[in-house]
Amino acid sequence: MVQLAAAFTTGFIFALGLTVSQMINPARVIGFLDVAGHWDPTLLLVMASALAVTVPLFPVILRQSKPFLAAKFSLPTQTRVDRRLILGAVIFGVGWGLAGFCPGPALAALASGSPGVILFVLAMLSGQWLLSRFETR
C-alpha cells in the first residue's frame, strides 16, 4: 500500500515538472526539435536540470543494499547496444517528431480530456500492445 502511495506521489511530482516546464506542450517540444526554425532551448534546460539531480544522486541510492520500501532494486539488465534498441529509438523518434508528444507528457495531458490526446494515448497503447504480442510468441 505504501509503495502504491509512493508511486502515485512520484507520478504527481513528475507531472508537476512536465507542466511547470511546459514540456507537456507539444508546440514547445517541436520548438526544441526545430533547429532550423525559431529554436526553443527549453527542453535542453529541462533535461540538464533533471540530470543535475539524477546524475549525482542515482549512484548514491544504488550503493544502498535495497530501496526504502521494496525488497530489491528492479533495474534494466540489458547492456548491449543492439539493432532492436537502434530501430526502436528511430521509430520512437519519428513518432515524437510528428506530434511532439512522448509518453510522459501524453499521459499527463489526459487531464485535459482533449480528444487529440486520448487518440494519441490509445494509438500508443495499441502500438505497445501489438509489440508485446510479438514478443511473447
Place this chain on the structure above:
Amino acid sequence: MTEPNVLGGLIGGALIGIAAVLLLALNGRIAGISGILGGVIASTTRSERLWRFAFILGLIGGASFYTLACGGLPLEIKASGATLLIAGFLVGVGTRLGSGCTSGHGVCGLARRSPRSLVATMIFILTAACIVFLTHHLF
C-alpha cells in the same frame, strides 16, 4: 512558436529529477514512462500492474492539480487526428522495441551511465529533429 521558458524549465526539470530519484530510492524502480505504461498491459502479476497504474494516476493527478491551480494546461496540439494516430502508434512500437523513451533513457538511463541509453537518446532526438525539419521546412 514558443519563447524559452527558462525559470519554469529549470524548476520543472528539477521536479522531474526529484520524482525519478524518489521512485528509485523508495520503490527501487526506474521512472521510465513508456516502460511503466507498457507494464500495465504486459505485466503478469497484480502488484506489478497496480504500482504502475498508481504512478499513471499520479501523472494525471499532477496535471489536473496544475490545471486547477493555474487555470489550464499549456497545450497547443497542431497535429491532425490522423497524424496523432500514426505518431502515437509509432511512439508505442518504438518505445517498446527500444526499451524506453525520453524519461527512461534520457533522464534515468543517463544517470545510470548506461551506454544503451546514451545511444538511444542521441538517436531519438536526432531522428525527431530530422522529422521536424522534413515536415516543417521541406513539405
